[in-house]
Amino acid sequence: MSRRFVSRWLSGFALTALLVVVCGQLLGGSLVRSQPARPVNLTVSAAISLTNALQDVQRLYRQNRSNVTLTYNFGASGALQQQIEQGAPVDIFVSAGSRQMEALRAKDFLLPGTQRNLLSNRVVLVTPKNASGITNFRDLASAGVRRIAIGEPRSVPAGQYAQEVLNSLGIAQQVQPKLVLAQNVRQVLSYVETGNVDAGIVYLTDARQSNRIRIAAFAPANSHSPAVYPVAVIKSSRSPEAARDFVQFLFSPRARTTFERYGFTTAS
Structure with missing residues (x-):
């Protein structure tokens, strides 16, 4: 067998082997992708x-x-913050206030670079649907108003904002004995719907969910801290990339349209 023939045979074999490897990689890649x-x-x-x-x-x-x-765990932002601090298996946190998120950031619970403001809301005064004696926040100090529901200010951001509004208007001391503290803002709404209280302070988005209450007034501008909703991925997440992907989707046009339909203002 001549050297020239052997050389050609080896070259052909090498080329065939190379084609097999390349084709295998292409097919393997397509199979993986599918x-x-x-x-x-x-x-x-x-x-x-x-x-x-x-x-x-x-x-x-x-x-x-x-x-x-997606498994949702809904609750008061302060309670959710405590659960995360105590080691609850959470991938993403969406708070109704900056205070709770900042507390987690300060304790190094957040995945760096993932904290962003997602939404904002408005604070409103609501009464049972057929009640007509309350038309503004200052009416809460009148003798005819006996019970006012707000969220627990230490754990419920809406309750914190409610307390700030009352302080801003100079009526906090007068209405303090009338306050009924709720575990979350939806409980405040329920108290008003059932007539267990004369009025409540909730978010606009919650008020819009009920046809059993009426909005008596909007909180005056600058009477409370901005009602913002920050979001972040928790550092201990077992699926951080998937969590990042969902957070990114929350800022998408489709998600923004959904939030706005419920009355939220989306972050710019």
């Missing part, structure tokens, strides 16, 4: 005032992320 994404479970702890909006957002998100299961 396989379904691995299942991911994300736990989202969020302010209870976001309940309806986030449930709608979940349906939108899963249209393109069917492998991701």
Whole structure:
């Protein structure tokens, strides 16, 4: 067998082997890409005032992320903060106030670079639907008003804002004996709906969910801290990339439209 023949044979064999490797890589790559994404479970702890909006957002998100299961844990932002500090398995936190998020940031619970302001809300005074004696916040100091529901200021951001409004208007001391403290803003709304209190202070978005109350007044401008909703990924998340992806979706046009439909103002 001549050297020239052997050389040609080896060259042909090498070329064939190379083609087999390349084709295998291409086919293997396409097979990998065609396989379904691995299942991911994300736990989202969020302010209870976001309940309806986030449930709608979940349906939108899963249209393109069917492998991701979202489990919501709704509650008062302060209570959710404490759960995270105590080691609860949470991937994403959406607070109804900056104070709770900043407390977690200061204790190094947040994944760096993921904290952003998502939404803002307005604070309103509500009464039972057929009540007509209360038309502004100062009316709360009148003798005819006996019980006023607000969230517990230490754990419920809406309660914190309510207390700030009362302080700003100079009526906090007068109405203090009338206050009924609730565990969250939805409980405040329930107290008003059932007539257990004469009035309550809630978010505009919660008030818009009920046809059993009326909005008596909006909190005066600059009478309370900005009612912002920050969001962040928790550092201990087992699926940080998936968590980042969901947070990014919260800022998408489709999600923003959903939030705005419920009365939230989306961050610029």
